[in-house]
Amino acid sequence: MGESAWVRQTAANPALPAGGPGGSGFGMGPPGGFVGEQYGKAVWSNYPVSDVLRPGLQLGSLSVAQRDAAMHLLQSMLSPMGYQKVLDIMGSDQALSETGQPFCSGTACYTVGIFGEPSDNKPWMVEFGGHHLGLNIVIAGNNGVMTPTLTGAQPSVYQRDGKSVRVLAQENDKAFALLDELDGTQRKQAILNYEVDDLVLGPGHAGEQIQPEGLKASAMNDRQKALLLDVIAEWAGIVQSAYAGPRMEEVKAGLNDTYFAWSGPMTHRPGQNGSSYYRIQGPRIVIEFSPQGVGGDSTMHVHTIYRDPTNDYGVKFNGAE
Amino acid sequence: MKRILMTLALFGLVSTTALAHRLDEYLQATILSIEPGSVHAVMRLVPGVAVAAGVIASIDSNHDGVLSPDEQHRYAERVLADLQLKEDGRSLLLHLASVTFPTVDHMKMGTGEIELAFSADLPAVRGEHQLVFENHHQRGISVYLVNSLVPQDKNLQLEAQSRNQNQSFYQVTLAEAGSVTAQSFTWSGLAGAFHLGVRHIAEGTDHLLFLLTLLLPAPLLALAGRWKGRTTVRNSLTQIVRIVTAFTLGHSLTLALSGFGLVRLPSQPVEVLIAVSILVSAIHAIRPLFPGREAIIAASFGLIHGLSFASALNELGVTGWYRLISVLGFNLGIEVMQLAVVTVTLPALLLLSRTRFYSAFRITGASFACVASCAWIVERVLDEPNPISQGIESLAHHGVMLAIVLWVSSAVAWMIQGQDHLVSPGSAAAYER
Numbered sequence A: 001m002g003e004s005a006w007v008r009q010t011a012a013n014p015a016l017p018a019g020g021p022g023g024s025g026f027g028m029g030p031p032g033g034f035v036g037e038q039y040g041k042a043v044w045s046n047y048p049v050s051d052v053l054r055p056g057l058q059l060g061s062l063s064v065a066q067r068d069a070a071m072h073l074l075q076s077m078l079s080p081m082g083y084q085k086v087l088d089i090m091g092s093d094q095a096l097s098e099t100g101q102p103f104c105s106g107t108a109c110y111t112v113g114i115f116g117e118p119s120d121n122k123p124w125m126v127e128f129g130g131h132h133l134g135l136n137i138v139i140a141g142n143n144g145v146m147t148p149t150l151t152g153a154q155p156s157v158y159q160r161d162g163k164s165v166r167v168l169a170q171e172n173d174k175a176f177a178l179l180d181e182l183d184g185t186q187r188k189q190a191i192l193n194y195e196v197d198d199l200v201l202g203p204g205h206a207g208e209q210i211q212p213e214g215l216k217a218s219a220m221n222d223r224q225k226a227l228l229l230d231v232i233a234e235w236a237g238i239v240q241s242a243y244a245g246p247r248m249e250e251v252k253a254g255l256n257d258t259y260f261a262w263s264g265p266m267t268h269r270p271g272q273n274g275s276s277y278y279r280i281q282g283p284r285i286v287i288e289f290s291p292q293g294v295g296g297d298s299t300m301h302v303h304t305i306y307r308d309p310t311n312d313y314g315v316k317f318n319g320a321e
Numbered sequence B: 001m002k003r004i005l006m007t008l009a010l011f012g013l014v015s016t017t018a019l020a021h022r023l024d025e026y027l028q029a030t031i032l033s034i035e036p037g038s039v040h041a042v043m044r045l046v047p048g049v050a051v052a053a054g055v056i057a058s059i060d061s062n063h064d065g066v067l068s069p070d071e072q073h074r075y076a077e078r079v080l081a082d083l084q085l086k087e088d089g090r091s092l093l094l095h096l097a098s099v100t101f102p103t104v105d106h107m108k109m110g111t112g113e114i115e116l117a118f119s120a121d122l123p124a125v126r127g128e129h130q131l132v133f134e135n136h137h138q139r140g141i142s143v144y145l146v147n148s149l150v151p152q153d154k155n156l157q158l159e160a161q162s163r164n165q166n167q168s169f170y171q172v173t174l175a176e177a178g179s180v181t182a183q184s185f186t187w188s189g190l191a192g193a194f195h196l197g198v199r200h201i202a203e204g205t206d207h208l209l210f211l212l213t214l215l216l217p218a219p220l221l222a223l224a225g226r227w228k229g230r231t232t233v234r235n236s237l238t239q240i241v242r243i244v245t246a247f248t249l250g251h252s253l254t255l256a257l258s259g260f261g262l263v264r265l266p267s268q269p270v271e272v273l274i275a276v277s278i279l280v281s282a283i284h285a286i287r288p289l290f291p292g293r294e295a296i297i298a299a300s301f302g303l304i305h306g307l308s309f310a311s312a313l314n315e316l317g318v319t320g321w322y323r324l325i326s327v328l329g330f331n332l333g334i335e336v337m338q339l340a341v342v343t344v345t346l347p348a349l350l351l352l353s354r355t356r357f358y359s360a361f362r363i364t365g366a367s368f369a370c371v372a373s374c375a376w377i378v379e380r381v382l383d384e385p386n387p388i389s390q391g392i393e394s395l396a397h398h399g400v401m402l403a404i405v406l407w408v409s410s411a412v413a414w415m416i417q418g419q420d421h422l423v424s425p426g427s428a429a430a431y432e433r
Helices: A003-012 A064-077 A080-098 A169-181 A184-190 A222-236 A241-253 A312-318 B002-010 B049-059 B069-081 B104-109 B182-203 B205-215 B233-259 B267-286 B294-316 B320-353 B358-382 B387-396 B399-423
Strands: A037-039 A042-044 A111-115 A124-130 A133-140 A143-145 A149-153 A157-160 A163-166 A259-263 A277-282 A285-291 A302-307 B026-035 B038-047 B083-087 B095-100 B114-121 B127-135 B142-148 B156-163 B169-176 B220-223 B226-230
Touching: A042 A124, A042 A133, A064 A080, A064 A111, A064 A124, A080 A124, A080 A133, A080 A149, A080 A157, A080 A163, A133 A312, A143 A241, A143 A312, A169 A222, A169 A259, A169 A285, A184 A259, A222 A241, A222 A277, A222 A285, A222 A302, B026 B127, B026 B156, B026 B169, B038 B049, B049 B069, B049 B104, B069 B083, B069 B095, B069 B114, B127 B142, B142 B156, B182 B205, B182 B320, B205 B233, B205 B267, B205 B294, B205 B320, B205 B358, B205 B387, B226 B358, B233 B294, B233 B320, B267 B294, B267 B358, B294 B320, B320 B358, B320 B399, B358 B387
Parallel strands: B026 B142
Antiparallel strands: A037 A042, A111 A124, A124 A133, A133 A143, A133 A149, A149 A302, A157 A163, A259 A277, A277 A285, A285 A302, B026 B038, B038 B114, B083 B127, B095 B114, B127 B169, B156 B169, B220 B226
């Protein structure tokens, strides 16, 4: 079965949510204490699929051919780096589920949902995710927007085919590289004197802009700015280059007003992620990298969020506010 | 506690199951929204799976396993009592705005999120101020987060922010650039909202058309399902005052209710209903549907129009004391503009109603309102403009011209009428057939 046939089938499937991006409201969770974010009929969270059900089809319910088509759809929207990142995160969730969890974390629970009709000019959205992944990709003509997106890992390091995989390693290592490059005065600006134990703008905070803190990039030299962009590219570059290029331009345009803030140790053990929180915030971007210290080793469990406070769910393209 | 668990984990004493959820901590994340005159806050509380039972027990005062609305409310008030919001060292009174609870089952799993919204008035005075937010709720088990949104009001700047290690203490410096004293600030807010109200009516063709259409048959008497004869000037005036007052009471009520967030309705159905209200009053102007009960109809439809006014008020995006001022100013602006329009059209209408041309005028006006309202209904249901609704919109830009035309034609009609009187005196009462 070809990709387009698969898309048509799911789009027509009554089990799939109707409506499209820009359906109703702007990305806030509905009342009732739901720990996730809803936009129209799309739902994502950093909780397991059994706790917060994502609308769409679970990979575990698909035939091999259908599952391949789903992954192929994803592959065509993402860059090779982004696709590999998705596979690494899925592998981590699968590894967690194999330790025997009472909740749904593994690959079989990963869910693909299509919102709106796939179209050449009208906006439509693909949501793909599971326990530690919430990709929301809105396609509007030649534009592709991947905000908001949640990535995460637990365990952050696992074995695949006899090799060790460290998930979100670049997000961790590149940020430490930037921190290392800062001088004493800059570090004083960048490092927050308090603990940040969770995402501030996680699920349910679409469109919010908090008062920024940390070191402003206008006080960085060119090399440091390049390193900052390098960190951002780990999120902005998940989508294929036709979408990632314009996105990086938006980020660069606001770079001087972009802040880098850090909380936690300034070093990490080689081969492991650190336990430090960091945040990048600019006019068009929010990134948070938040190691989760929930009763375990925070270097083995991380949540990250990636947003554009002015264009979550591509509201700029579909006219919804 | 985190450190103890980590140490235990090193010795393999803690199983690794259920690692996905917050375990031994009670997360309390607060986002403050600071605007001139008020602070709004949303606080999300997520008890971890290991502490959830204790938290639930502390809320469930009658131990029946159910968190009743009353228990939820009392818990929310208890949380508020553990918070402190201070401006320059003075404690501000916190008002609970809303409480949302998850199911007990979700809380037990560590995936339930309690959401509290609260607000406080912020005496707005020129210069720099220190705002302090402290959270000491369940300090033994809690993890705190607190942040402020960038203010919508560009005159308000948030400057230095500082926190203690665990964020139970947060301080932010507020600087109001170009702000004025508390008193004149309030006056400027009132004036701003007043102008918005005036503009809203001046540009709100639909509200005006509804009112004018409802006034069309006011000088007439309904007999046996038809408009017959006319009533005295005094009765007409009384009737018009009653209709306008009833409309005002209706829309003031819902404007106030939704202005303070007590009623919230999606705008599309409200806008459709407004168009329907015009259609109903247009039909009534042709054939009496509810003679003598115009005031009740005006009041009921006023309720709907008020909801729409409130959404215009939301453009101001203000809260607290400033919100009260805005609702007041906005409503005053609406009334003044409404009265101005009635005052301008009323004499012409009364004059015209003393002539035999009034019947034709009334039918024409009502038919126009019928067409306009139908065009608006279609536009608002489909959510896209049509040629008729666009035509009416451009016609409405010439409001002054329309008023002049009305005045001139009523004067002309009166003069022709005067000549008729010479020909056939005493027949005026039979003109409305």
